Structures are given as C-alpha cells and as structure tokens.
Amino acid sequence: MNDARPPQGAQAALRAVRLLKRFSIERPEMSLAELSKASGLNKTTTHRLLRALQSEALIDRNPATGAYCLGAGLMALGVQALASSDLRRRVRPVLRALARDSGETATLEVPVEDSMLILDEVAGRHVVGAAGNIGTRWPMHATSTGKAYLAFDDGCLERLSDKLHPLTPKTLTQREDFQAQIVDIRRRGFAMTVDELEDGFAAVATVIRGPLGDVQGALSIGGPTQRMDAARRAELGSVLCHAAMRLNPRF
Numbered sequence: 001m002n003d004a005r006p007p008q009g010a011q012a013a014l015r016a017v018r019l020l021k022r023f024s025i026e027r028p029e030m031s032l033a034e035l036s037k038a039s040g041l042n043k044t045t046t047h048r049l050l051r052a053l054q055s056e057a058l059i060d061r062n063p064a065t066g067a068y069c070l071g072a073g074l075m076a077l078g079v080q081a082l083a084s085s086d087l088r089r090r091v092r093p094v095l096r097a098l099a100r101d102s103g104e105t106a107t108l109e110v111p112v113e114d115s116m117l118i119l120d121e122v123a124g125r126h127v128v129g130a131a132g133n134i135g136t137r138w139p140m141h142a143t144s145t146g147k148a149y150l151a152f153d154d155g156c157l158e159r160l161s162d163k164l165h166p167l168t169p170k171t172l173t174q175r176e177d178f179q180a181q182i183v184d185i186r187r188r189g190f191a192m193t194v195d196e197l198e199d200g201f202a203a204v205a206t207v208i209r210g211p212l213g214d215v216q217g218a219l220s221i222g223g224p225t226q227r228m229d230a231a232r233r234a235e236l237g238s239v240l241c242h243a244a245m246r247l248n249p250r251f
Contacts, residue, residue: 012049015039015041015045015049016049016052016053018039019035019039019041019046019049019050019053019059020053020058020059020070020074022035022038022039023069023070025136028069028070029062029065029067029068029069030067030068030069031065031066031067031068032046032047032050032066032068035050035068050068053071054068054071056073057071057072057073057074058070058071058073058074059071060072078135087108087110087119087208087216087217088108088119088120090247091108091120091208091217091219091247092108092120092122094106094219094243094246094247095107095108095120095121095122095219096122097243098122098219098221098239098240098243099122099123099124099125099221100125101239102124102221102236102239103124103125103126103223104124104126104221104222104223104227104228104236105121105122105123105124105221105222105223106121106122106124106219106220106221107119107120107121107122107133107145107219107220107221107222108120108121108208108217108218108219108220109143109145109205109217109218109220110216110217110218111140111146111149111153111156111159112137113159114139114140114141114159114160114161115137115138115139115140115146116137116138116139116140116143116145116146116149116218117135117136117137118133118134118135118136118137118138119134119217120134121133121134124223126223126227138197139164139165139167139197140159140160141160141164141171141172141173141178142167142168142171142172142193142196142197143193143196143197143203143205143220144190144191144192144193144203144204144205144220144222145191145203145205145218145219145220147178147181147182147185147191147192147193147205148185148190148191148205148206148207148218149207149215149218150178150182150185150191151181151182151185151186151191152185152186152207152215153207153215157175157178157179157182160175160178162175167196167197167198168195168196168197168198168199170194170195170196171196171197172196188237189206189237189238189241190204190205190206190237190238190240190241191204191205191206192204192205192233192237194225194228194233195225200224200225200226201222201223201224201225202222202223202224202225202228202233203220203221203222203223203228204220204221204222204228204233204236204237204240205218205219205220205221205240206218206219206237206240206241206244207219207244208244208247208248209244209248210248211248219240219243219244220240221236221239221240
C-alpha cells in the first residue's frame, strides 16, 4: 500500500480537504459551528478555510440559512475524474457483459479510506435490483468488494476502524471475523456478503489487478438475496474471477 503520511508543509491543504470530507449524503449542509466541531478546528480557522474553498467554487453557502454545502466546482472535478479514469474505460465493457449475462447489477469499486466508492455501474434487467449508485460510498466491512480488498490487498485490513458500525444484524463488526473469512476468500478467489449491507441484498466480488499484480479495483455483482442463493453466488463468483483474469494485462 502507498505511504499515507502527509508531506511536510501541507497542513492548510489537509485541513481544507478534511473540511470537504465532513459533508455526506446524511449531512449535505452544515453550519460554521458544526464544521468547526466536526473538524476539530476553531471557528476562525474554519471560516478562513471555507472562504478560500468558496472562492474556488468548491464550497457554496445557502444565503437563507448561512449553512455551507459542497459547490459546483467539486461536481465538475468529479465529472472530470470519471471521464479521465483509464480503469473505468477499460472495465466498462466488462460491466455491460456481466450485467447482461447475469441479469443483476454489476459495479466497479475502489477504496476510499475505510469505504468502497462505486466508480461505475451497469444495472441488470430485473425490475427489482440495485441501481443508480455511482459515486456512492459504502462501509468497506459490509461490502463484498471491501472484503475482496481486505483479502487480496496487503495491509488493507489496517483501513478498518477498531469500532465497526453494524448496518444489519448480520454485519461483521469484529476484526477476528474478517480474519476467518479472508482464508476462504483467498481459497475460492471471491468474496461475498449476504444481508450485511442491507437486509435482502447479497453480492459477490473479486479484485482487478494491474500488470505488476497490484490491486486496482474490484468487480461486483449484486441483487436481492432471494435470487442470490448459495449456488447462484458460487456461479457468479466464478464468472467474476474469469472476467478479472481477462482484464489483467498479464493474461
């Protein structure tokens, strides 16, 4: 894994980035006081950073309430990042084939801190299924893609917090539980979750490697648990492993 230590002299930039990361789907708008408390910075420093971010359209302010939200500049950067992703372009045809052949939703995901970001997605043909989640981040410990990373990316287990939040009664929340699963994931080549991210949802996933064997992303197929029984998960897991091998430049 890459060295995550910040360079010297980057304190202001890091503080600004961490302010941006305070926003979420659950909290799209936050006041100055809330941002100050969430970031651990005093109000003066927080306000100065927000003004700087606002000048670059990375932060916007609601004139009616005074609350802050992410700005249009960030949306533009996000679109540019998606458009320039070589991994996304390379995997897109594979996602289409996986969704077409399985009938379920296929995704490409990458890790961001202790979560998995859906970089691309192709919906399946069923009326009931998972779709519309590009840009969504899910907790690594509750996803099949996250488990695949934990098993195949050296040191990835360190990303997990010591306190893992349960999303359902079946969500794994103890590190030792993952250690036991990692052995099975490495043996069969793919990971799975059943009712761990959400009741009634199941998925399988495996990793995509680069030319040097480095883990670059994860492929997933997911749908309702009633359609994703044990036999179906095993079948789709095998399909994913073959798809990942075809994407590897060494094959």
